[in-house]
Amino acid sequence: MDFDMRSISWDTVKRIKRAKIIAEQIAHTTKLKKSYSALEFGCGTGLISFHLYDKLKDITCIDTSQGMIETLKSKIQQNKIANMTAYQYNIDSDHLLTPKYDLIYTCMALHHIIDIDTTLANLYKLLKKNGHLCIVDLNEDNGSFHKLEADFSGHHGFNQNHLKEVLRQIGYKEVESQTFYNDVKDIDGAEFQYSLFIVLGRK
Numbered sequence: 549m550d551f552d553m554r555s556i557s558w559d560t561v562k563r564i565k566r567a568k569i570i571a572e573q574i575a576h577t578t579k580l581k582k583s584y585s586a587l588e589f590g591c592g593t594g595l596i597s598f599h600l601y602d603k604l605k606d607i608t609c610i611d612t613s614q615g616m617i618e619t620l621k622s623k624i625q626q627n628k629i630a631n632m633t634a635y636q637y638n639i640d641s642d643h644l645l646t647p648k649y650d651l652i653y654t655c656m657a658l659h660h661i662i663d664i665d666t667t668l669a670n671l672y673k674l675l676k677k678n679g680h681l682c683i684v685d686l687n688e689d690n691g692s693f694h695k696l697e698a699d700f701s702g703h704h705g706f707n708q709n710h711l712k713e714v715l716r717q718i719g720y721k722e723v724e725s726q727t728f729y730n731d732v733k734d735i736d737g738a739e740f741q742y743s744l745f746i747v748l749g750r751k
């Protein structure tokens with residue numbers, strides 16, 4: 549999918565409102581601490597992290613899309629945010645991240661990745677001992693959510709039980725999940741219902 553093109557108009561009123569609810573859920577579920585160093589992968593324009601930076605020591609935001617990262621960098625600069633940095637990195641390759649994170653979170657990025665087992669194992673390596681991974685993503689659907697995106701090649705959401713089992717196999721402990729958000733997406737004039745879940749695991 550061309551996230552570079554989409555970065556220009558990514559920050560819609562609907563996405564901004566949804567990001568606030570998601571960030572509040574991440575903060576509540578992970579019991580954020582001001583001492584935490586965090587990583588957000590698939591950060592897009594930083595809609596989630598903009599609601600969390602004042603509750604954390606620092607946030608490293610990464611995304612493969614140059615457009616998303618350029619937009620985020622200018623938002624960080626305009627808002628004079630000192631504890632957020634953004635890099636155009638792929639979580640599975642070509643990055644210079646070191647294993648130092650108390651918390652890794654991600655929102656709606658995992659379903660764009662084909663081999664999630666490798667990605668979740670890579671995230672495990674980047675966490676400190678006892679660090680937490682927090683994933684927000686789409687509950688499995690019939691393909692409607694990405695219906696208009698002809699080049700979409702990812703997952704049509706996830707089955708929470710399957711995802712939790714994958715996480716446990718990698719080594720994550722105390723894995724738990726819940727659905728916390730229901731909404732409708734307008735697709736070709738028809739309203740399609742979708743929901744998001746949050747899953748938490750500890751290294």
Ligand SMILES: C[S@@+](CC[C@H](N)C(=O)[O-])C[C@H]1O[C@@H](n2cnc3c(N)ncnc32)[C@H](O)[C@@H]1O
Binds near residue numbers: 590592593596612637
């Ligand atoms: C649906 S967008 C979500 C953006 C943001 N999290 C939000 O909720 O507004 C998914 C993002 O994941 C990024 N992404 C996909 N695969 C990635 C990877 N392997 N490493 C880093 N970012 C990736 C895409 O470039 C895109 O910006």
